[in-house]
Amino acid sequence: MQFRLKAIGPGGAVESIDFQAPDATTARSQLEGRGYTVLSVRTRRTLAFWASAGERFPVTLFSQELRVLLAAGLPLVEAIETLAEKEDRPGFRAVLDRISASLRQGHTLSAALEEFPAAFPALYIATVRAAERTSDVGGALGRYIANATQLDAVRRRVVNASIYPAVLLAVGSLVTIFLLAYVVPRFAHVYEERGGDLPMFSRLLIGWGKAVDSHGLLVLGGLVAVVALAIYVLRRPQIRARFTELAWRIPAVQRRLQLYQLSRFYRTVGMLLRGGLPLVTALEMAGELLHPLFRARLATATQAIAEGHGVSQSMEANGLTTPVALRMLAVGEKSGNMGEMLESIAVFHDEELARWVDWFTRLFEPILMAIIGLIIGVIVILMYMPIFELAGNLQ
Numbered sequence: 050m051q052f053r054l055k056a057i058g059p060g061g062a063v064e065s066i067d068f069q070a071p072d073a074t075t076a077r078s079q080l081e082g083r084g085y086t087v088l089s090v091r092t093r094r095t096l097a098f099w100a101s102a103g104e105r106f107p108v109t110l111f112s113q114e115l116r117v118l119l120a121a122g123l124p125l126v127e128a129i130e131t132l133a134e135k136e137d138r139p140g141f142r143a144v145l146d147r148i149s150a151s152l153r154q155g156h157t158l159s160a161a162l163e164e165f166p167a168a169f170p171a172l173y174i175a176t177v178r179a180a181e182r183t184s185d186v187g188g189a190l191g192r193y194i195a196n197a198t199q200l201d202a203v204r205r206r207v208v209n210a211s212i213y214p215a216v217l218l219a220v221g222s223l224v225t226i227f228l229l230a231y232v233v234p235r236f237a238h239v240y241e242e243r244g245g246d247l248p249m250f251s252r253l254l255i256g257w258g259k260a261v262d263s264h265g266l267l268v269l270g271g272l273v274a275v276v277a278l279a280i281y282v283l284r285r286p287q288i289r290a291r292f293t294e295l296a297w298r299i300p301a302v303q304r305r306l307q308l309y310q311l312s313r314f315y316r317t318v319g320m321l322l323r324g325g326l327p328l329v330t331a332l333e334m335a336g337e338l339l340h341p342l343f344r345a346r347l348a349t350a351t352q353a354i355a356e357g358h359g360v361s362q363s364m365e366a367n368g369l370t371t372p373v374a375l376r377m378l379a380v381g382e383k384s385g386n387m388g389e390m391l392e393s394i395a396v397f398h399d400e401e402l403a404r405w406v407d408w409f410t411r412l413f414e415p416i417l418m419a420i421i422g423l424i425i426g427v428i429v430i431l432m433y434m435p436i437f438e439l440a441g442n443l444q
Contacts, residue, residue, distance in 0.1 A: 052076045052092060056085040058154065063088070067147060067164055106141060106168035109197045116190040125186070126152045144168055157181055172317060175334055179325040189324050196320045199399065200313060206403050210410040214417050221421030228428050230268075233258035236432050254431045297340070305405055306340075311369065312398035313338050319391030328387065329355050343369065360387070373397055 052073060054066045066080065073090045080087055111132065118128035126149055133145035144165055151161035159178035162169045173193060180189030237258030261268050282288050296302050314335050321331035329351055336347045346367040353363040361378035364370045370378065374394045381390030 052090055054080055054085075054090050055088045056080055057088065059084040062154075064154075067144075106144060106165070108169060108173060109194060109201075112173075112190045112194050112197075116187050116194065119187045119190075125158060158186065171337065172321070172334055175326065175330075176321065176324050179321070183325060192320050192323055196316055199316060199395070203309070203312070203399055203402065206406050210406050214410070214414055217414070217417050217421060221425065224425055225421075225428065226272075228425065228432075229257065230261055230265075233428070233432060234262040237262060254428070297342075305402060308371070308398050308402055310338070310340055310343060311371065311374065312395045312402065314343075314369075315374070315391040315398075316395035319388045319395065322388035322391065328360070371398070 052067070054076060056064055056066060058064050064085075066085075073092075077087045077090055114132055115128055118131060119125065123131065129145055129149045129152065133142050133149060136142040136145060147164065148158075148161045151164065152158065157178070159174050159181060162174045162177060166174075176189045176193050177186060180186045233254060235258075237255045297306060317335040317338060318328075318331045321334060322328060326334070332347060332351045332354070336344050336351075339347060346369055350363040350367040350369055353366070354360055359379075360382055361370070361375055364378060365375050377390055377394050377397075378387075381387040384390070
């Protein structure tokens with residue numbers, strides 16, 4: 050939860066601080082641990098609302114603009130104040146104003162970012178903190194931007210590949226609804242006197258048409274309720290997690306999900322290593338990106354690495370490699386260039402995933418078109434079957 054605390058800072062000034070914590074007691078104790086004297090605590094829901102509405106703080110854009118301003122020679126505080134002045138969204142501007150105020154009080158950038166964990170991921174804060182040791186914040190921002198850009202590229206491939214099937218599904222659903230809600234009720238009136246002579250499936254279809262014609266508002270309300278319920282259910286994190294677990298049980302999909310997880314993991318660890326973090330720390334932090342099944346394996350592998358075992362051997366023993374990744378990790382160990390090697394592994398697997406997405410899309414689109422055409426064709430045939438029978442009798 051997000052809390053706003055009023056506290057007396059180490060310098061004796063009264064400050065209002067936004068803080069993320071599980072409860073008010075934890076927020077108070079953590080802030081007091083930093084040397085503050087807390088006067089009051091109240092709940093604040095601004096960032097939680099952003100997350101629920103899908104409007105998250107634009108970390109990548111913030112990093113890009115901040116990097117440009119720093120490269121132009123602006124001091125860090127002035128650069129963030131400049132970004133706050135141009136920001137037209139009150140919630141985001143408040144975050145930037147608070148960060149600049151914290152910097153003017155003598156805090157580091159990473160400490161200022163820590164006050165907004167709902168806006169800035171822990172990996173981002175760790176990257177900035179590691180860069181502060183070498184005064185290379187601009188370089189750290191560049192590495193984070195490159196990492197985020199590559200991850201977004203993978204997501205965009207999946208989204209772009211799903212656009213056409215989604216359009217097909219939407220159009221097919223609309224045509225089916227139009228047939229069932231408008232055309233079938235009209236045919237029901239035509240066949241009403243011949244109900245006993247119709248085939249069974251045609252009678253069922255015509256019965257549906259009569260129900261729609263007689264209770265149209267009730268059927269429409271039921272349809273809206275079903276759609277609303279489906280949207281609500283799919284937005285629930287527990288339901289999405291359940292679907293994800295089911296996907297992990299499909300062998301072909303499971304392999305691709307593993308590749309995606311490992312690719313993202315390798316890329317992030319490589320970024321953290323190039324930023325100056327120790328290997329064990331980088332592995333522990335990047336573990337947050339992995340599926341719970343892999344997190345347990347990573348904990349075992351990390352313990353083995355901390356005890357002095359080889360990285361490639363520890364990863365292989367815990368199922369955190371592929372044949373390609375294993376060989377490249379071994380080369381990275383010998384050359385001492387583990388950060389760049391991990392990023393190269395991620396690039397290799399990203400390209401493999403892109404090829405699989407393209408193949409799956411080309412296979413899935415015609416199958417989806419055939420299914421939609423079959424459904425619409427069955428409805429039309431069932432509507433016209435009595436006419437075909439009548440024409441046969443006339444002959």
